[in-house]
Amino acid sequence: xxxxxxxxxxxxxxxxxxxMWLLATLTAWAGQDETPQELDVTVLxxxxxxxxxxxxxxxxxxxxxxxxxxxxxxxxxxxxxSHVLLQFGESTKVLVRPSTFAVINEAYLERNAxxxxxxxxxxxxxxxxxxxxxxxLEFKVTTPQGTAAVRGTRLGVRTSPEGxxxxxxxxxxxxxxxFGYEYKLGLHLSRLHSAIGSDLAKMAKGGRLPQLTHDxxxxxxxxxxxQSWSIQAFNPASQANEMxxxxxHDAICAPTASPIPIGTLVQWDCGLFAKWNCVWDSGNxxxxxxxxxxxxxxxxxxxxxxxxxxxxxxVAMYLKNITGIDWEFQSTAGVPFYSWNGALQSLSAQ
Amino acid sequence: xxxxxxxxxxxxSLAQSAHAQSLEQQREIVAKKAITLGDACLFFHxxxxxxNQELTPADAYDKLAKAGIAPEGWKDRLGEEASLGGVSYLxxxxxxxxxxxxxxxxxxxxxxxxxxxxxAQLVRRAGPYARVSGIAIQGIAGxxxxxxxxx
Numbered sequence: 001x002x003x004x005x006x007x008x009x010x011x012x013x014x015x016x017x018x019x020m021w022l023l024a025t026l027t028a029w030a031g032q033d034e035t036p037q038e039l040d041v042t043v044l045x046x047x048x049x050x051x052x053x054x055x056x057x058x059x060x061x062x063x064x065x066x067x068x069x070x071x072x073x074x075x076x077x078x079x080x081x082s083h084v085l086l087q088f089g090e091s092t093k094v095l096v097r098p099s100t101f102a103v104i105n106e107a108y109l110e111r112n113a114x115x116x117x118x119x120x121x122x123x124x125x126x127x128x129x130x131x132x133x134x135x136x137l138e139f140k141v142t143t144p145q146g147t148a149a150v151r152g153t154r155l156g157v158r159t160s161p162e163g164x165x166x167x168x169x170x171x172x173x174x175x176x177x178x179f180g181y182e183y184k185l186g187l188h189l190s191r192l193h194s195a196i197g198s199d200l201a202k203m204a205k206g207g208r209l210p211q212l213t214h215d216x217x218x219x220x221x222x223x224x225x226x227q228s229w230s231i232q233a234f235n236p237a238s239q240a241n242e243m244x245x246x247x248x249h250d251a252i253c254a255p256t257a258s259p260i261p262i263g264t265l266v267q268w269d270c271g272l273f274a275k276w277n278c279v280w281d282s283g284n285x286x287x288x289x290x291x292x293x294x295x296x297x298x299x300x301x302x303x304x305x306x307x308x309x310x311x312x313x314x315v316a317m318y319l320k321n322i323t324g325i326d327w328e329f330q331s332t333a334g335v336p337f338y339s340w341n342g343a344l345q346s347l348s349a350q
Numbered sequence: 351x352x353x354x355x356x357x358x359x360x361x362x363s364l365a366q367s368a369h370a371q372s373l374e375q376q377r378e379i380v381a382k383k384a385i386t387l388g389d390a391c392l393f394f395h396x397x398x399x400x401x402n403q404e405l406t407p408a409d410a411y412d413k414l415a416k417a418g419i420a421p422e423g424w425k426d427r428l429g430e431e432a433s434l435g436g437v438s439y440l441x442x443x444x445x446x447x448x449x450x451x452x453x454x455x456x457x458x459x460x461x462x463x464x465x466x467x468x469x470a471q472l473v474r475r476a477g478p479y480a481r482v483s484g485i486a487i488q489g490i491a492g493x494x495x496x497x498x499x500x501x
Contacts, residue, residue, distance in 0.1 A: 049402035051373050061373065079373050080396035080491060099492040101380070122380070122488045124496070158496075160489025 036115070039107040040069035041086050044093070048082025076102045078123070089114040091134035092150075095126040105142060113137055124158035124165075372402040382484040387411075387436060388428035390482070391420060393491050394440045397498070419443040421460075435460030435478030437487065438467040441494055 043066055051061040052068075053075050064076065064084060078084055078100045086094045088107055091114055096102050100123025108115050113136035118125060120143050129139050129150045139150040143159035148166050158165040379389045388407025395410035396402060398419060407428045414420035421439060441447075442463040448454055464478035472493055474486070482490075 049373050061377075077373055077377065079376060080393070080401035081495065082402065097492065098495045099376075099488050101488070122485050123492045158489075158492065160486065160492070 036108040036110045038072060039089055039109055039114070039116075040071060041074070041088055041104055041107050043068045043070065043084060044087050045083075045085035047084070048098075049079035050082050050084045050096075051077050051079075070104055072104055072107055074104045076100075076104075088116045088139070089134065089137075091131070091137050092116060092127065092129040092139055094118055095128075097124045097126065099123050100125065111136070114139065116140070117142060119143070120157060120159050122160055124156060127153075127155045127157075129153060129155075372396075372404055375404070376402075376488070380484040380488045384431045384481040385484055385487050386429055387424050387432045389484075390432045390437050390440060390487060391424075391428065393487055394419065394444060397491060397494055398444055414440070432482050432487075433460065433478060434467075434473050434476060434480045434482055435464040437482050437490065438463035438473055438478070441467050441472055441490065444494060445497055 043064060046064055046066050050064040052058075052064045052070060053061045054071065054073055055075065056073075061077065070076070070086070076084060076086075076096055078096050078098055080099055082098055084096045086096065086104075088094060089109065094116075101121040102123065102125060103119040103121070104117075105119045106115055106117035114134050116137075116139040118127075118141050120141060125141060127139060127141060127150050129137055131137065131153075137150075141148045141150070141155070141157045143157060148155060148157050156166065375392060379385055379392065382389065386407070388411065391407050391410040391414055392405060395405060395414055398417065399413060408425070411420055411424055411428055415422060415424070419440060420443075424436075439458065439460045442458055447463075447466055448458070461478045464473065467473045468475045472490060474480075
């Protein structure tokens with residue numbers, strides 16, 4: 001009993017500061033609002049014909065006017081030669097451009113940081129997010145072809161049945177396409193255009209891209225479009241004359257090579273003036289890179305290791321190992337002149 | 351259900367009203383799997399002249415034909431399915447694209463216009479005779495307006 005009494009007394013004295021600290025922490029924690037707080041989206045500017053509707057609430061579309069506030073779930077349609085400027089919180093403005101169908105998917109504050117999501121079914125939006133005003137903001141533009149996550153930047157996204165087009169005017173934007181490709185616009189690319197076509201769908205059916213579902217493959221097949229990617233190197237000094245690296249996958253993806261088996265040598269003559277660069281990236285495994293032009297530069301991002309490749313003349317790539325990242329470049333004569341594997345951090349000449 | 355299907359379903363659900371207000375008219379067109387020449391004329395009338403106004407396809411065509419944007423001979427075919435070639439023709443005339451040597455010598459045809467537009471990635475490469483969906487014409491209209499703005 002004596003021991004217990006003494007122990008309790010000693011414990012009581014020693015635990016007082018701890019209790020006070022705990023109380024203060026709990027008070028501070030209670031004062032911090034962690035529950036998401038829904039935000040109204042304010043209409044700053046309207047030009048031409050713009051209408052809105054909340055599914056399940058409104059029966060008819062209503063004309064949208066300046067000063068009106070929109071809630072989560074509101075659909076916005078802009079007519080021809082029309083636009084609407086929306087304000088999300090204090091930091092982010094979204095310009096819904098002409099001939100666009102957009103939906104406000106999310107608009108709320110979490111720990112005083114904006115969380116926004118605008119879905120664009122067809123058309124384009126420009127996002128101007130000021131990280132200075134809201135360092136922790138998270139804003140994304142969702143399209144049927146992929147998602148552009150804005151990280152404090154000026155970004156434009158256009159989507160249509162032909163594909164997703166995105167460009168970054170300032171800062172970095174993460175682009176995640178439905179194929180699982182990840183790009184960082186502003187870091188190694190300034191503009192990305194992807195046109196989804198049936199060839200890629202055929203390749204994906206081979207199981208190379210597990211993110212694809214049967215439904216998305218079916219819709220890709222239905223698209224019947226040409227599959228092409230154009231990637232423009234991000235190089236402010238030479239942007240004026242380095243634009244338009246264009247790839248046509250069908251040049252390399254003959255029906256018999258779909259999907260290209262490991263060990264297949266892919267090579268072709270691109271012609272003197274062609275400027276083709278191609279990156280197919282599945283998560284962290286860069287599984288096909290083809291680049292060619294007389295003198296062309298391409299910036300490829302492989303996981304966290306960014307590197308630059310400069311290609312001279314005609315090249316081809318020997319795909320040795322998809323997941324192990326072990327591949328080499330060969331000349332059209334079949335002579336390897338660059339090799340690279342997962343252990344190396346840069347290209348090396350042989 | 352994939353995202354594309356959801357988007358199409360959503361847009362289809364939007365086009366329920368049949369009133370002839372311009373944005374409603376656009377919603378009705380966007381919901382179509384294959385648009386008509388008249389629908390295409392309505393969109394390009396908006397791009398070239400007054401936008402978002404109540405209009406009949408015939409009125410839109412007349413004005414486009416008078417301005418030399420729509421080809422002759424569509425008057426009695428406005429209910430027919432529009433092709434990528436036909437829409438490409440309207441795009442080229444709107445943007446004043448002259449085309450290559452053949453087009454300059456023999457005049458711009460829907461087939462040559464399609465080549466120009468496909469090269470510029472304004473239309474999908476499905477051939478000049480492929481039909482055009484409502485969502486596609488909406489996307490094309492947006493791109494054309496961007497190009498006009500950029501000029």
